[in-house]
Amino acid sequence: MKQLATFGLFCLTALATQAQTAPPQSMPTPPIATLKPKALVSPYGTRTDNYYWLNERENPQVLDYLKAENTYFDQQMTPVKTLEDKLFTEMKGRIKEQDESVPFRDNGYYYYTRYETGGEYPLYCRKAGSLQGAEEVLLNGNQMGQGHSYFAIGGYEVSDNNELLAFSTDTVSRRLYTLRFKNLKTGQLYPEKIANVEGNAVWAADNQTVFYAKKDVTTLLPYQVYRHKLGTEPAQDVLVYEEKDDTFSLHVSRSKSKQYLGIELGSAFSSEYRFLDANNPTGEFKVFAPRTPDLLYEVQDANGRFYIFTNWEAPNFRVMAAPLTSTGRNGWAEVIPQREDVFLEQMELFKNYLVLNEREEGIRQLRVINFKDEIGRVVDFRELAYTTFIGANPEFDTPLLRFTYTSFTTPATTYDYDMATHKLALLKEQPVLGGFDKKNYVTERKFVTARDGKLIPIAIVYKKGFHKNGQGPVLQYAYGSYGLSMDPTFSSARLSLLDRGFAYVLCGIRGGQELGRQWFEDGRMMRKMNSFTDFIDCSDYLIKEKYTSPAKLFALGGSAGGLLMGAVVNMRPELYKGVIAAVPFVDVVTTMSDASIPLTTGEYDQWGNPANKPAYDYMLSYSPYDNVKAQKYPNMLVITGLHDSQVQYFEPAKWVAKLRATKTDKNLLLLHTDMEAGHGGASGRFKALHDVARQYAFMFLLLDPKAAL
Structure with a gap:
């Protein structure tokens, strides 16, 4: 990422958010956010939020406060700046800079992406007929990203005649994409630009008509589908569908057979599919099967039948089939039955x-x-x-x-x-450069017994020579929400931890689907507390089995995993030497009470709707921001992005401000705001490594920085 300017200590006295005199250079003091009490009134009680004013994104005082926190972060990280730079260089050195993906064949062309030496972004390419053909560059990410502090290509789609390209870009990191079109025969861009769309678009079979999803710029939910005729003004586009239920979002698609265009509508526990013959783009989309509470289904077609992937009377899902002419559930026949295990x-x-x-x-x-x-x-x-x-x-x-x-x-x-x-x-x-040999590393898989008897799967990796004597540092990671399962995958950057004596532990806590659909059900809504206690039980296990000790145990979680971190440090702060909370969702009740905050309404099935008293009370019982108390907390690094589209920057900013004013220890509490990025952090394959190096350097700052060098 682009490094933020360092602010001199004298600047701190000028900030309206400060309440103390500028400290001497040898004793950096964190900025203290001004208290501005605001009553948050609910039918079930009134809460006072002293830092609600940090929601004001355009307020200069807010920006000054975030910059002051960044300055304090830089000051505290000075002892490991050399190490951070070394870690970044090390991580970058493992990456083959000039590299490309394995090509895949589609409609007579081989498609692949490749990176050039020194390039941050991929080039999207293809070759006609065979891999020996001439390369055609569809999109050059490095050229397109020039002049932008953030850049991402949302997606691209080639027309059936292979001559036209629809693609989207985001230069802010709010995931509000702009749709463009390119003539692949001439290389010329069409003049129309369609703003605030979902990342993908689909072509009809006529090679002229495109369907795309428009997003609400406030909630960021895709809720409208438009039909666009290439070469016409976007103002003439035809609205073909609008979703009125703000707990649903939508997505446009094209079937693998190319026969059907689709509108996929879904909430967490209900879905609906609408389809249209791709040869009839001006026709009306038909409902495959009406949405029903607790019914999820996805549709594909093959060999003159529709195949349905569904949880209908099958919590672990099964596969059904239906004739093309009768798509209602009464016509579904089972192909692959559900299996309990x-x-x-x-x-x-x-x-x-x-x-x-x-x-x-x-x-x-x-x-x-x-x-x-x-x-x-x-x-x-x-x-x-x-x-x-x-x-x-x-x-x-x-x-x-x-x-x-x-x-x-x-x-x-x-x-x-x-x-x-x-x-x-x-x-x-x-390829992993720098002499990597997988034989030097050990993987273990265990099941930890939770306090209620459930078995939590965990995976552990470390370099040979790691001793289970309670002296080794461990980084424990989990997510535990939305049914997203965390799987053991390779990370060349993680080698920088393992080679310095760390073990890395991945915990499949409840809220994911590692052990099936019920594993998810047992970690959401009124059972969300299971996610937090599972993580704590895994921590206790690692300490009991002498993988580590509280003096060497670190925890990491991002987004909903940041909520996990916030709950855990409120409940068992003594277990951890340090905690890294990335883009953390920590102000649960306030956010879920405000339907204007992006993506809130679609999350009621995950956390609950605070308009209902049982849900309000339960969320209030674990919401990290609401449960900050006068106690000792571990060393903490909190990370956010000013343009975050998923978890707004002000949640972690308010959390840190409240922690500073409340906690009783002198442990480090650092907030780092990327002023140019959003939920996923910096764009570019090398810029993003700075974020990882920064997190690792924070942990080594709390251990022995000299040994890590």
Whole structure:
């Protein structure tokens, strides 16, 4: 990321948010936010928020406060600045700068991305006919990103005739994309620009019509679908669908067969699919099956039938089929039944095969089913803790399945699996420069007994020589929300921790779906506390089994995982030497009470609606901001982005301000705000490494910085 300017200590006295005299240079003192009490009134009680004024994004006093916190951060991190730079150089040195992805074939072209030496952003390319063909650069991210402190390409889609490109970009990091069009024969851009859209768009079969989703600029929810005719003014675009229920969001799609255009509508526990023949773009979208509470389904078509991936009477999901002419549930027939011990996560269709990404005992694996004999075969791997992901498979009539395999010790590896012969072809293992050898690292997989008897899966990795004597540093990570499962994947940056004696622990706490749908249900709404106690129970286990001690245990979580961090430090602060909370969702009751805050209404099924007293009371019982108290807290680094679209910057800013005024210890409490980025941090593959180096340097600051050098 672009480094922020350092503010002199004399500037602190000029800030309206300060309440003390400028400290001497040898004793940096944190900025103290001004108290401006605001009563937050609810039918179920009134809370006082002394820092609500930090919500005012354009207020110069707010910006001054954030900058002052950044200055304090820089001052406190000075002893490890050299180490931070070394870590960044080390991490960057493991990355092959001139690199490219494995090409995939689609409609006569091979598509891939590549990086150039020194480039922050990818080039999106293709070759016609074969890999020996001439390269055509569709989008050059490095050129497009010039002059922007933040840049991201949301997505791109090529028309059926291979001559037109729809693509989107974001230069703010609010995930409000601008849609553009390019003629691939001439290289010229079309004049129209369509602002505030979702990242993707889809072409109809006429090579002239595009469908896209418009976002509400306040809530950031995609809620309208428009039809655009290439070469016309966006003001003439036709609204074809508008979602009135603000707990639902939508997404436009095109089926793998290219036969259908789709509008995918969904909330956390209900979904609906509308479809239209791609050859009839001016027609009306039809409802596949009406939305019903607690019914989730996804639709694909193959061989003259629709296939439905659904939880209908199957909490762990199953696969159904329906004729093209009768899509209601009364016409669905079971193809793959539910299994109690296996959770289905994803379905991929081919002409002769059905592929399932499924999870058994917390491990994500692939099962291939031949339509002819309906025999299923699991693609087998030998490691204790690993994961597999279905890759880009745009072609329908092929026996080849493209997927990625990775583990704590195996870099992302791309395979083609021949579903007819069962042969596996290794296409690429992501190179790791600098002498990496997977044999030098050890992976363990354990199940921790939670306080209520449930077994929590954890995966551990460390370098050989790590001793379980309670003296080793450990970084413990979890997420535990939205049913998102955390899997053991490789990180070349993480080697900088492992090589310096750390063990890394990944905890599959409740709220994810590591152990099936019920694992998610047991960590949301009125059972959310399970996520927090699971993480604490894992910490206690690591200490009891002498992987580490409270003097060497660190915790990390981001976004909803930042909520986890906030709850844990309120409940058991003595367990941790340091905690890193990235873009943390910590002001739960206030945020969920304000429907104008981006994405709030779509989250009622995750946290509850505070308009209901039981939900209000339960959220209030764990909301990190509301439960800050006069006690000792561990050393903490809190990270946010001014343009965050998911968790607004003011949540972590207010949390830090309240912690400063309330906690009773002298441990470090640092807030770092990226003034140019959003939820995902800095853009660019190397800029983002600065964020990681900064987090690692913070932990070494609390241990032995000289030893880490």
